[in-house]
Amino acid sequence: MLPWFEAALAAVPVNKPEKDPKTRLQEWLQARQKTLPVYELVSETGDDHAKHFHVRCSVADPAVATEGEGTSRRLAEQQAAAAAIEQLDSK
Helix, strand or coil: CHHHHHHEEEEEECCCCCCHHHHHHHHHHHHHHCCCCCEEEEEECCCCCCCCCEEEEEEEEEEEEEEEEECHHHHHHHHHHHHHHHHHCCC
């Protein structure tokens, strides 16, 4: 029965799964003894069953402000955090 699963087992990553952008941003800032990011809800639109969120992520030092959008507040925050990491990595 092992041959049936051999390809699937070979495709399983052996490394730890990548952390989400909010966690990576927080760890990046903490490693440099910087203040944590602030997430602000800019807007929330749509019907209750189809919301759309627009969030701003602000980092004080170094000064970075990014925005993200998504179908949940969490997804919008993750997108904003990913954009912040990208900016911080390029500095």
